[in-house]
Amino acid sequence: MGVLAQQVVAAIQSVVGDTKAGLHEPEFTSAEYRLVQDCLDSTMVSSVGEYVERFEENLAEYTGSPYVVAMSSGTAALHIALLVAGVGPDDEVLVPALSFVATANAVVYCGAIPHFIDSDTTTLGMDPGRLRDYLVETTETQKGRCVNRVTGRTVRALVPMHAYGHPLLIDEIVEIGKEFNLTIIEDAAEALGSTASGKHMGTFGDAGILSFNGNKIITTGGGGALLTGDRKLASRARHLSTTAKIPHKWKYIHDEVGFNYRMPNVNAAIGCAQLTKLSVFVERKRELYQEYKSAFSTVPGVRIFEEPEGCRSNYWLQTLILDESFEDEIDEILEETNRCGYMTRPAWIPLHKLKPYETCPKMRLEVAESLARRIINLPSSPGLMRQ
Ligand SMILES: Cc1ncc(COP(=O)(O)O)c(C=O)c1O
Structure with missing residues (x-):
């Protein structure tokens, strides 16, 4: 396993523990x-x-x-x-x-x-x-x-x-x-x-x-x-x-x-x-963001996406973004995290690259394409922060 993939697995583990974690699991009582x-x-x-x-x-x-x-x-x-x-x-x-x-x-x-x-x-x-x-x-x-x-x-x-x-x-x-x-x-x-x-x-x-x-x-x-x-x-x-x-x-x-x-x-x-639970879920997901932010602060070449200024995000899916110089490692990171029981997913394939949409009009889409090569969504269930 490459160094970055190892570091990503370790950072997720330090937040969610040793048990398997889905991407976003619902919680019913x-x-x-x-x-x-x-x-x-x-x-x-x-x-x-x-x-x-x-x-x-x-x-x-x-x-x-x-x-x-x-x-x-x-x-x-x-x-x-x-x-x-x-x-x-x-x-x-x-x-x-x-x-x-x-x-x-x-x-x-x-x-x-x-x-x-x-x-x-x-x-x-x-x-x-x-x-x-x-x-x-x-x-x-x-x-x-x-x-x-x-x-x-x-x-x-x-x-x-x-x-x-x-x-x-x-x-x-x-x-x-x-x-x-x-x-x-x-x-x-x-x-x-x-x-x-x-x-x-x-x-x-x-x-x-x-x-x-x-x-x-x-x-x-x-x-x-x-x-x-x-x-x-x-x-x-x-x-x-x-x-x-x-x-x-x-x-x-x-x-x-x-x-x-x-x-x-x-x-x-x-x-x-x-x-009736939505406000609690939002709070827990915001706490989860803080946990990931601190866990990934020592991992070079990646950042956890932070809500833009002036707004308050529900942090529905926690988003890890690889630096451009590490984008070639995305498949290995996805492979390793999923192998270890941490469900992670890449961003969507940009829509203009999907068969039904290949011929649609578009502007230059270099940012969307670059983000799609570098985004990894991490386990984000509100249950991960249950007290
Ligand atoms: C950005 C976006 N738009 C639309 C939808 C469609 O919602 P649904 O799956 O409820 O049809 C989804 C989600 O699944 C979505 O993520």
Whole structure:
């Protein structure tokens, strides 16, 4: 085993101990069992039921978002958010190259085309300075629309994503959205519990989305939510995600092609219990960050990613970044850490390198590509810091 791989294994071991550690394991107590049992007893396990409403209300209170629509996944929430924002066939949507594939997939579900944007090393999210320069160079305004000069297509929306829970420079991104007439849909799938200037991520743009997949900071098994301050947008999202059914005592009237995307009640029951623990999970993950920071402070050639200034990260996935001179060692480090029972994972393959997205428009993506060669996510479960 190479020296760096040995040092990384030793540093992880000093934080998490000798037992195996997953990347991000959910934690359940009697609270979840009690609410799920109650939901089962009520027989209202599907999309009509009090837990869905309660989960939405509790999320609205936690995030400060005036409207919340719970859905079956973060991807579904992103699809609906883009649709209600008016994204349609042949529009372009600006998305980060360094993201989970769902960010681009949701754009394609709308018949639109993802257009890839580079990252910023200090936030891991979109780089606002370079994004603005790029838009000045490559787009023009025609009748209030931002038009790509090369493809002639309308650039309709911008989807900033808070990578691994760390807030990007959202105020600057929102300003760019205003300047270029772009709707902002924040992909805050990983950022529940993260804030910038005290405001919750996902509440800065026209709409935002969260994910409650099993690997997220809280889970509903599978699930997601759309956040927005716009009443009409929320009501249209609710309608579209419930098969566009017009309420009626018995008739099945659907006034457009909708989606079966509502969160089932039994999943919302898990979510209601999980939400009561969210603040504790965030605190534990912030402590875990401190532990890793100190353990890796003596390992040359790596750094633990620290929340950008002015914001508070949920530290969803702890992120180790190798210096460029050590990037060739990433496979060995991944191999050794996993062999020793510490589940680590690399960053996503940048989306423009995936087969379905190879021919999409893009800016120069050297930062995203470099980060993708150097990021390793470390075991990050909130349970690792349980007292
Ligand atoms: C950045 C990002 N966007 C979107 C999603 C999609 O969420 P889901 O898995 O709930 O569909 C995820 C997560 O899984 C994600 O990490």
